[in-house]
Amino acid sequence: MLKKIVFILLLVSSYLEFNAQCVPGSPPLPTVVVDSVSVLPNGDIIICWQASNVPDILEYDIIMFDPITLADLTIATIPAGGATCYTIPSGSANNFFDTEVREYGVRVKDNCGNASLNGDNYHNTILLEYGVNICAASINFTWNPYDDFNSGTNVLYELFVSQDAAPFISTGTTNNTNITYTGVVQGSNYQFYIRAIENNGAGPITSSTNIVGISANFFLKDPSFLYLYTATVEAPTQIDVKFYVDTFADAKVYNIQRKQKITDAFVTVGSVSAFKGMNPFIVFNDYDVDAEETSYYYQIEMVNLCNQTKIISNIGKTIFLEAYNDKLELTNTLTWSAYEGWLGNVTTYEIYRSIGGIWETTPLVTVPALVGENTYIDDVSTTLEGDGEFCYKIVGVEGGAAHPGALPPARSSSNDVCVEHVPLIYIPNAFDPLSTFNSVFRPVLTFADPLSYEMIIFDRWGQKVFETNDINEGWNGAFNNKGEFQAVGSYVYSIKFKSAPGKDFAYRGLVTLIR
Template sequence: FTIQENRYISIHQYNAAGTYTIYMQDPNRVDGIDNIEGSVNVPFYLESVLCFPDELLYGYNSSVQLTNPPIDFANVGQIFTHNPGAFDPDGDVLRYSLQVPLQAPGLNVPGYEYPDEYTSCDDTFTIDSLTGQIVWETPCVPGIFVIRILIEEFRDGQCVGKVSRDMQIEVLDNNNNAPNIEPLNDTCIIAGQSLNLFITATDPDVTQTLTMTATGGPFVVDESPADFASTPSTGFVDGFFEWNTVCNHIRKEFYTVIFKVEDDYSVGFSEEPLTDQEALIIYVIAPPPENVAAEAQGNSILVTWDSLYSCYGADNFLGFSIWRKVGCDSLEFDECQRGLTGFGYDSIGFTDTLHRYRDFSVVHGQIYSYRVLAEFGVRSEAAPIFTYNEVQSFPSNNACAELKRDLPIINHVSVRNTDTENGSIFLGWYNPVADDLDTLQNPGPYTYTILRSPGFTVGTPVETVAFFEYTNFTDIIDTFLIDTLINTVDGPWAYTIRFESNGNVLGDAEDASSVFLSSNPADNRIQLSWNFDVPWENFSYVVYKETPTGSDVFDSIATVAEPFYVDSNLANGATYCYYVTAFGQYTAESLPNDTLINLSQRICDVPVDLEAPCPPDLTVSNICEEDAVSFDPADLKNDLLWTNPNNSCADDVIGYYIYYSPMQGGSFSLLDSVNFADDTTYQHTNLESLAGCYAVTAIDSFYNESAFSNTVCVDNCSDYNLPNVFTPNNDGANDLYTPILPIRFIDGVDMKIFNRWGALVFETSDPMLNWDGTSSVTGSTLEEGVYYYVCYVFEVTVTGVQKVEEPLKGYIHLIRSQE
């Protein structure tokens, strides 16, 4: 068949950011579309939505390009595939979905059915949200079917455009089999490399000529587009895809290539070919920075890498980010890896032009692994300092380094005794190494000054705990100190060791604190947490509990990886005591592979129920829910019913508080209380108005009060009716015009009565009316006859006095005759 393409070109300038729709509408669709009833009379409608967000943040935008035509043949019993071949020149994320076709802006085609809904067979019609690949498995009836494909364009999560495409599928019932492309595996490639693929396809009808084509983003890029070569062949066809990628191809979103094979089946002079289409995803990944190296220099580590980065001149190159983790890793990455998220690395720096980075935030005793990433992203044309669609390169090689052992390294700060006055802490350390210190340049005598501060870091106040002096470096043999007569109950202690050579301060050891254990008592449990600030890595903790309390015998009750533990199933009011042992390690290869064991202080606490129970669930009912109207004052009551939390989410509720507010939105006040958990009803009686709001709270055995239940507001059911006749003839019966009594929940009225000429003869705001047949305007006695009234009623409600929207209207027969 022949496809005619019409192009309409116009230019329009929008004055402000916002969302705009461009659309076209034709009054008629093609006749005979099976899944659109009466299709020839249903308008054909297409639209594109242009989203202009803040151009400073998101830049400018180009619309999605569709590289495949929106019409195709299918065949009964053959799997049908199609792909619109969408490409976004800005590298934005595209997502696909099937939608009901439109006949006008926001107006769906009536009675539309998706192809698999229209047919009665067990077929499925789907679209891949990532690639746009449509698969109909399998059409079972011939006909013409229409679908609508919605392609949405996102930039850093912000929708920047939508394109709707209606597509026509003509299902034939021919003696023809569809060709088949061999399955393709999605791939990735480092920018600068060439991607070469052989694509093959076959056809069960071996006498048919097959033609293979390819479309998609790689063919329409501005620089170094892809090439595809294939020669039509009978029964079998192959093609060669070649793409010499360059740095400007790097982007966050993948590229899609659509390979299509088509046979040459025809009926007479009518070409009715079948096709198969396969979508190939290609990620173009930025190459890694090369030859990353790390070297300790003094108290810092210098990280360097090659200055001649291969994609330095790419349009969207932003710079380099430097990443670090503790420990020297041996990670191997998948060939499609981008970035280091999830591998234990932290980003520690960024440089846009330099090829070196000095890391000062390192400590003695740890070995560090460094990697470098190249950063790419699109700069906003309006404000280049803003970027979007950022993506990272393949990770560089790792480089490991550790500081020289030219200072003492603390390895233990462990509480030996818990006491407010006679507490003690064991302080241990590794001594410096002569080769790393250079004792010729830093001769003796040498001194250690042990400094201590309350808290987790050494600061103000600081005091000297001990002083060691050594004539020669080989005399430095001390590796621990027991610090006594301190308060280890109320807080942690932090230590450092100042190292001096011949009166010159060489430096301080990294601060290290004791493990400080805290407790938070709750209902039948105690929550334990502990804090510390140490230069090594703690990786495990053992929690000990005194069993029984007062025995001074502690047994381990748990091993955890995080500094938090909850000891449950405890008795409220009983005392429980604990301490924690932390297990840690340095990673530096120059240090012994010791497990560092440090104890917290001991702590005791008493679980207590300070937790409020969960709230009940409340319902309220009254006579307004009944059909019959009751005017018995005894029926003016609200019945409350709520759930017992002990049956679901609590175990010690003993009673309830009931709260009431006469107005919705008003303040609640305590109405009453119920002293038994199983008594879950309450009757609010002696009311003049049923309108009001209620809430119930639960009270547990420790008198903790729950949050409010759901608030339930009930309203009045007003009753106000007017008669159509009265006889003001002074016979003592029916001499006054009043409402039919009794009336309920009426605050007032706006009653106006008119004669047959429309003149006002009586008005009042009194709900009892009490009209005696005289004119409230002139005071004269009115004649017998028919009068007309309009009465607005003001009823008492839970939101206040409200005017009933529709007034009462009717006729009144005024009769004076005694007959």
């Protein structure tokens, strides 16, 4: 019995000795020094603190402040003597790493039930957020400040980036809570985070934000091509500009630009608005031109939704044709400027001609293309029909080339140009009504095709013996071509006609009737 009493006394003595360093109901224990709260790459939140030197320490409580209820919630208890870091797993009820900022702290307890105060050592997480500037191809990052370092608020923030799964690298620092990342590559995949470093970057303590992933597929899509297919003259005051566009690009408008001289600056003369589902082949009619006086240069400018010029097409230059006639040689000389701007270059020029206002359906001739000015001489000395007016146009033909949209080789027409030859008339001085080859007196007109015609024959006494308004009708020597044959001798003719351009011609002379 005595031994049992002694044993109980020893236990009580041991308990009293163990608790001799703490007293229940003592003032709050010293606050635990928290080094940092940080987000790990996998989304876990880790809080680390310095071991407390409180006597008779029992445990550490991990505290989270609830901004809704304003309560300090104990989310975990860590026995003393072990680790001084605690991880809050991603996806757990107390982890808000990528949705909101939360404050976490550590409370120490001793064996007597005494504890440090809540809230004295709270550290907040840093929430990284971003906005995209599609026009500048940049990303603007913002975050809440980390002002809980024990060393003070002199914090340096460093931005880290990983592009297309490459290792993270530092890409900039700031003392502010915002930074802009520029030079985003369209189509790349990025990850970013911010690291807060105490002592203006000297450390050693740091805190990191959540990692944000960004796929750069929402930026404006640039065009892959913009091709000026051809510029062709349709009328003296109309040039059609045809071009092919990349409809997958984020275009706002296509500006048609023009100039006359190579040294001039391009000026916008019209525009075509882009829209979803538009035809990639566009034809613009430029009516503010004088194609009979000069050639024109054209190019197309694509402006995107941010009002930025993203691409300018190749330059196309129209064909300008000039012509002059040689009235003695009865030739027409054509000169024209080369078409410029095709992928396949110009291989040939087709020359088309009209006589008396009627265009020939096939080319007069096809000539190989020369660099610079081209020339062709048309001999019209054997061309008797028509009114003396010859009109021409040139059609340039492109060689083979791989075009966007598999477009066929292009063609471009020049302006029309006309020259006139004055009517030529041959009037015989004699005829024999009984002859096989020269039995009718009829003048031969070349380059005439008159609007009006009159031929009158008078005898030596001034009596009219024949009259016609038909250029194809001649005098057969009889009175009005059906009466008595007139006597051998000289007769006076009077020939008048008005040419197609409206010019009057008159001829008077003698013709001898013989047998």
